[in-house]
Structure formats: C-alpha cells, structure tokens
Amino acid sequence: MMAATPLLQVRGLTRRYGARIGCRDVSFDLWPGEVLGIVGESGSGKTTLLKCLSAQLEPDAGQVVYATRDEGPRDIFALSEPRRRLLMRTDWGIVHQHPVEGLRMGVSAGANVGERLMAVGARNYGRIRASALDWLGRVEIARDRIDDMPRTFSGGMLQRLQIARNLVSSPRLVFMDEPTGSLDVSVQARLLDLLHGLVADLGLSVVVVTHDLAVARLLAHRLMVMRAGSVVEEGLTDQVLDDPQHAYTQLLVASILHP
Amino acid sequence: MSPNAVPPAPEFALAVTGLGKQFTLHVQGGVVLPVLSGMNLEVAPGECVALNGPSGAGKSSLLRLVYGNYRAQKGSIRVRHRGQVVDVATATPQKILELRRHTLGYVSQFLRVIPRVPAIDVVAEPARAVGMSLAEAEHRAERLLSRLRIPERLWSLPPATFSGGEQQRINLARGFVVDFPVLLLDEPTAALDADNRRTVMALIAEAKGRGAALLGIFHDAEVREAVADRVIAMRPPAMAA
Ligand SMILES: Nc1ncnc2c1ncn2[C@@H]1O[C@H](COP(=O)(O)OP(=O)(O)OP(=O)(O)O)[C@@H](O)[C@H]1O
Ligand SMILES: Nc1ncnc2c1ncn2[C@@H]1O[C@H](COP(=O)(O)OP(=O)(O)O)[C@@H](O)[C@H]1O
Ligand SMILES: [Mg+2]
Ligand SMILES: [Mg+2]
Numbered sequence: 001m002m003a004a005t006p007l008l009q010v011r012g013l014t015r016r017y018g019a020r021i022g023c024r025d026v027s028f029d030l031w032p033g034e035v036l037g038i039v040g041e042s043g044s045g046k047t048t049l050l051k052c053l054s055a056q057l058e059p060d061a062g063q064v065v066y067a068t069r070d071e072g073p074r075d076i077f078a079l080s081e082p083r084r085r086l087l088m089r090t091d092w093g094i095v096h097q098h099p100v101e102g103l104r105m106g107v108s109a110g111a112n113v114g115e116r117l118m119a120v121g122a123r124n125y126g127r128i129r130a131s132a133l134d135w136l137g138r139v140e141i142a143r144d145r146i147d148d149m150p151r152t153f154s155g156g157m158l159q160r161l162q163i164a165r166n167l168v169s170s171p172r173l174v175f176m177d178e179p180t181g182s183l184d185v186s187v188q189a190r191l192l193d194l195l196h197g198l199v200a201d202l203g204l205s206v207v208v209v210t211h212d213l214a215v216a217r218l219l220a221h222r223l224m225v226m227r228a229g230s231v232v233e234e235g236l237t238d239q240v241l242d243d244p245q246h247a248y249t250q251l252l253v254a255s256i257l258h259p
Numbered sequence: 260m261s262p263n264a265v266p267p268a269p270e271f272a273l274a275v276t277g278l279g280k281q282f283t284l285h286v287q288g289g290v291v292l293p294v295l296s297g298m299n300l301e302v303a304p305g306e307c308v309a310l311n312g313p314s315g316a317g318k319s320s321l322l323r324l325v326y327g328n329y330r331a332q333k334g335s336i337r338v339r340h341r342g343q344v345v346d347v348a349t350a351t352p353q354k355i356l357e358l359r360r361h362t363l364g365y366v367s368q369f370l371r372v373i374p375r376v377p378a379i380d381v382v383a384e385p386a387r388a389v390g391m392s393l394a395e396a397e398h399r400a401e402r403l404l405s406r407l408r409i410p411e412r413l414w415s416l417p418p419a420t421f422s423g424g425e426q427q428r429i430n431l432a433r434g435f436v437v438d439f440p441v442l443l444l445d446e447p448t449a450a451l452d453a454d455n456r457r458t459v460m461a462l463i464a465e466a467k468g469r470g471a472a473l474l475g476i477f478h479d480a481e482v483r484e485a486v487a488d489r490v491i492a493m494r495p496p497a498m499a500a
Contacts, residue, residue: 031353189374196373200388218373222352236327236352243329247285254286 005067007032007173007205008053013062015052021229022048026062028224028234032172033203035195037210037220037237039252045229046209047097047177053207054094054175055084066091066173089119093166097177097209099158102165103150109136109161110146116169135164138194140187156183163191167198176208180215192218213256217241225249271301272339272472273325273441278348279333280317280324293496294320298334300474300491304440307463307473309483312493318476319368321493322443324348325474326365327355338362338441360388364439366447370418370426378421379404379414382432389437396436403432406458424450435462442466444475448482460485 006029015022023045030036038046051057053064055076065073068087076084088094096102103112113132114122122128133143139160141153150158159182166174180188196219198204210216216223217237224234225248233246244250278298284290294317302308310318323329325336327347336347340362345354359365364385372381379400386396404414407428413421418429427450434442444463448456456479463486466473477483483490 034353186375192373193376217371221356235330236355238328239330239352242323243282245283245330250284250286 005073006030007034007067008207009063009065009073010053011063011065013049013052013059013064015048015057015059021045023052023226024229026224026231028231030173030205030207032205033199034222035199035206035208035220037208037216037223038226039210039213039216039223040226041252042211044226046226048229049226050175050177050207050209054092055088056094090169091172093169093171093174095159095162095166095174095176095179097181099155099162099182100150102162103158105150108147108149109141109153112150112161112165113168116165120169131168132164135168136161139164140190156187159183160187160191170202171204173205173207176206178210179208180210180212188215195219213241213253225252270303270339271337272304272306273300273302273474274337275300275321275325275334276337277334278321278324278331278336280320280329280331295324296333296496302441302472302474304470304472305467306488307467307475307486309487309490310474310476310493311483311490313495315495316493317495318493319445322365322445322474322476325441326359326363326443328365340440360385362440364434364437364442366430366434366442366444368427368430368445368449370430372418374419375417377415378409378418378429381418381429382436385433386436399436400432403435404428406462407432408455408458424452424455427451428455431459431462435466438466438469438471440471442471442473442475444473444477446476446478448477448479456482 008030011027013026014024026049038049040046048057052059058077064076066076067073094102110129110132113135114128117128117131133146136143136146141157141160150161153161159179163179180191183191192215199206208219220237222235223237223240224231225240225246226232227248233240233244233249240249241253244253276299278295280295282292282294284292298321300308310321312318320329324331325347331348334348337344338347338358340358345358347355347358379397382400382404383396386399387393409425409428418426421429431447448459451459460482463473477486
C-alpha cells in the first residue's frame with residue numbers, strides 16, 4: 001500500500017459560493033490503494049470538496065496535486081483543459097450523488113458502460129459488449145437489461161449502472177458521492193464487497209463521501225469528518241468512530257445506533 | 260561468564276510504557292473519564308499475559324490502545340514489527356494498518372464484517388491480506404473452522420445470522436488464521452461451550468509454542484490459569500488512588 005509518493009496531495013483547498021463557504025482550507029494526502037471516507041452532516045461541504053478534488057469545480061484557493069503516470073506530480077488546475085479531460089477519462093472514475101448526472105440517459109445501459117471502454121481506446125465490439133455484460137453482472141443488473149434505456153431503471157439500478165460505467169475502464173482513482181445511499185441493504189452489501197475486492201486486488205484508490213458511518217467503517221481506511229466546510233477531525237477509520245476526539249464527531253457517532 | 264553477569268532480558272514483542280488514557284465526553288458537558296495512567300507492561304515472544312480486574316478497570320481499553328483503535332494521551336506502545344520497533348501511540352494510520360496486517364492480531368467480542376460475505380471468506384481474508392495463495396488461505400480457514408466445530412453447512416453462509424458463540428468462533432478463526440507475532444484476546448471464550456473452550460486453550464498453547472506474544476482478558480479462571488504465564492491486576496482508576 002505504501003508507494004514513494006501520494007497519489008493525491010491536497011493543500012489548502014477552499015471554495016466559496018458568494019458569501020457562503022463550500023469548503024475551507026482542506027489538506028490531506030491520499031496514498032495508492034487507500035480508501036478515504038468523508039463524513040459529516042448535510043451541507044457540511046462534502047460534495048463541494050469532492051467536486052473540487054475531481055476537477056468538476058474550480059476552487060478559489062489551494063492545490064490538488066495528482067501523481068500522473070507519465071509526468072509525475074502535477075497540479076490538476078495548472079494543466080491545460082484537454083490534458084485534464086484526458087486524465088479524467090483515462091485515470092479517474094466519478095460516481096455522482098445523483099446518478100443522472102453521471103449517466104447518458106439517451107443511450108442504452110450497455111452503451112453507457114461500453115462508451116467508457118471506447119474512451120480509453122477499446123475498439124473490438126464483441127469484447128466491449130462482453131465487458132459490459134460482465135460489469136452489469138457484477139453490480140447485479142440482469143443481462144437481459146443491457147439494451148434497455150436508463151430511464152426504465154429504478155433509482156438503485158441507475159446508481160449501480162453508474163458504478164459499472166465508472167469501474168469498467170480500470171481507473172486508478174475513483175471519487176464517489178454517496179454511492180450506496182439509494183440502494184437497498186442487500187445490494188449495498190454486494191457493492192461494498194465488490195469495492196473492497198477491487199481495492200484489495202487492484203490497488204484502486206477511492207475518495208468516498210457517505211453519511212452512513214457503517215459503510216465508512218467497512219470501506220474506508222481513513223476518515224475525515226467535516227463540519228461547516230472545515231475538516232474537524234481525521235484519522236484511522238475505527239479510531240475516529242470508536243474514540244472520537246472532537247465534540248462534533250462524538251455527537252455524530254452518538255446519534256447513530258450501531259456505527 | 261563473570262560471576263555478577265545477568266542473563267540478557269528476553270527481547271519484548273510488546274512494551275507498554277507510561278501509558279495514559281482518558282476519555283473527554285464533550286456530549287456530556289466535557290466530563291473527563293480517566294481510564295489508565297502510568298501503565299507499564301512487557302510481553303515476550305512465547306509468553307501469554309492475562310489482564311485481570313473488575314468490570315470497568317480498563318482491560319478492553321488497554322487492548323484497544325495496543326491495537327491502535329483508541330488513541331493514547333501519554334506514553335508509548337512499542338511493537339516489534341518485521342525487525343523494527345513501531346510505537347502505535349504515534350504511528351501514522353498507514354503504519355497501523357500495516358502492523359495489523361502482519362503483526363497484530365485482535366480477537367474482539369464483536370464480529371464486524373461486510374454483510375453477505377461467506378464465513379469461509381471472512382476467515383480466509385486476513386491470510387489473503389498477507390499474501391497467502393487462495394488455496395492456502397482457504398485450507399487454513401477450513402482447518403480452523405473444523406477445529407472450532409463450525410458445521411460445514413455454515414461455511415458458505417454469511418455470519419451475520421450466526422449465534423453469538425458461532426460469531427465468536429468466526430472471530431477466533433480470523434485471529435488464528437495468520438501466525439501473528441502479537442495476539443490480543445478480549446474474552447475469547449466468553450460465549451463458548453466446554454469443548455470449544457478447550458480448543459481455544461490448545462490454539463493459545465500452539466501460538467505460544469511458535470513464539471507469539473499474547474495479551475488477553477480471560478474471565479474464566481480455569482482458562483486463565485491454563486494459558487497465562489503471568490497475571491496483571493488492574494483496578495478502576497477511582498479505586499487506584
Ligand atoms: N451551487 C451552489 N451555489 C450556492 N451554494 C451552494 C452550491 N452548492 C452547494 N452550496 C452550499 O455549500 C454548502 C456545502 O454544500 P455541499 O453540497 O457541498 O454539502 P454536502 O456536505 O455534500 O451535503 P449533503 O450531505 O446534503 O449532500 C451548503 O451550504 C450548500 O447550500
Ligand atoms: N469509547 C469509549 N468512550 C468513552 N468511554 C469509554 C470508551 N471505552 C471504554 N470507556 C470507559 O472506560 C472504562 C474502562 O472500560 P473497559 O476498558 O471496557 O473496561 P473492562 O474491559 O476492564 O471492563 C469504562 O468506564 C468505560 O465506560
Ligand atoms: Mg452532497
Ligand atoms: Mg472488557
């Protein structure tokens with residue numbers, strides 16, 4: 001799990017919405033093979049932070065330095081727009097809080113998954129379709145739904161489709177915003193197992209926002225707790241949940257039945 | 260050897276020095292709950308040390324501190340890890356996870372695993388994490404599940420619906436599936452019948468035999484006397500004064 005340099009080095013990341021604070025002065029390192037969980041109450045800035053990290057939103061201040069494969073650590077906001085787009089396509093996956101933001105609603109389920117492979121250079125139709133089928137299976141979408149349009153899917157199925165679309169191209173880093181929030185517990189468990197396996201076997205790195213502390217416990221190596229835009233506590237996941245130091249984290253943990 | 264030479268002290272596997280722990284409960288108006296102060300102990304390879312004392316004495320907290328699950332306020336928790344000495348009290352999260360993967364085993368009273376994963380995989384997982392082949396990991400897992408009398412028909416089922424005693428044995432199997440150099444046991448026989456209690460005593464004896472250092476809480480006096488080389492008495496801090 002320990003490489004020489006972090007995959008992501010985040011320093012002083014700040015984003016305002018007018019007078020309102022989205023996130024403030026966030027700094028951390030993410031190592032290859034590491035899963036970082038971000039927890040906190042609604043409106044605490046989790047989505048804002050994730051969007052800044054994944055270059056979907058321009059921060060007002062701060063840096064996100066990503067260890068590129070060919071050129072070493074680079075500030076993603078200092079890259080040219082085409083270069084950044086390429087990076088996002090080849091190296092990253094982004095799973096949005098609302099699946100429609102991350103899917104193309106006008107093409108079939110199979111095309112949503114296959115498109116990602118084509119974006120990284122796959123050309124063989126048979127192999128692309130086989131991969132798509134494989135990934136639909138892994139997220140428990142029936143094979144015979146491959147040619148259906150996403151609008152015929154339930155919310156939970158859309159989320160699983162979005163996840164398949166993002167993982168099919170073997171990204172190095174995946175950003176997820178409440179990936180299991182809309183799933184029933186059984187599918188959620190399956191997905192946790194799948195993600196756990198990908199991290200363990202492929203060394204995938206993940207930044208995952210979740211309000212579910214049980215999900216955070218099972219998936220994340222480390223946790224960051226946010227409140228009103230700032231990180232109030234961070235550390236080893238079970239340490240933060242079992243021996244929280246900050247008053248807000250204690251309140252958060254105490255409000256949950258079995259974190 | 261000169262007449263006043265002392266034999267070298269055995270190298271510790273685990274050394275706790277000046278350990279202090281208290282909880283500050285902000286939700287309860289900032290009440291401070293002292294749990295440990297100035298705690299010292301060493302465990303040598305091949306030795307089993309039992310923590311003994313009334314409920315609330317801080318026994319489980321001490322094990323959790325050693326595992327890096329609780330944060331220490333004072334002192335050090337040194338663990339010999341692959342030829343180095345690592346202080347859990349100041350180690351990075353990454354280092355603590357590495358320590359847990361290779362050196363520190365912990366059998367807690369609760370089983371916390373991803374739902375829907377079969378018991379056999381739950382047990383094999385720590386072995387896979389240290390790089391054992393799937394076949395070897397599964398073989399070891401099966402052996403432990405048999406020894407701990409988990410019926411074979413349960414192996415492919417997720418342990419979420421298992422009985423308390425069955426879950427405890429899954430936890431035990433996870434703790435013994437890798438030959439951890441340091442093993443922490445929190446009441447490992449609490450929910451077990453006599454036969455399984457004897458199996459656990461045998462597992463502990465074998466672990467000592469291969470040089471593991473064990474630190475445990477054994478509520479059952481018979482088990483404690485059978486496995487422990489030393490007993491450390493602990494008292495709640497209020498009475499300690
Ligand atoms: N586009 C926007 N324009 C103005 N304010 C915004 C915008 N997006 C977010 N905010 C504000 O920024 C703050 C952080 O919002 P954010 O969406 O990051 O929270 P969150 O932690 O993801 O919450 P949730 O758990 O509800 O998804 C909130 O006060 C929110 O109202
Ligand atoms: N996470 C925690 N937060 C607050 N107090 C705790 C926590 N864990 C343990 N304690 C308190 O620390 C004291 C020692 O508990 P514990 O270590 O479980 O004792 P023992 O295992 O000896 O019965 C108790 O007063 C207990 O309530
Ligand atoms: Mg959000
Ligand atoms: Mg206890």
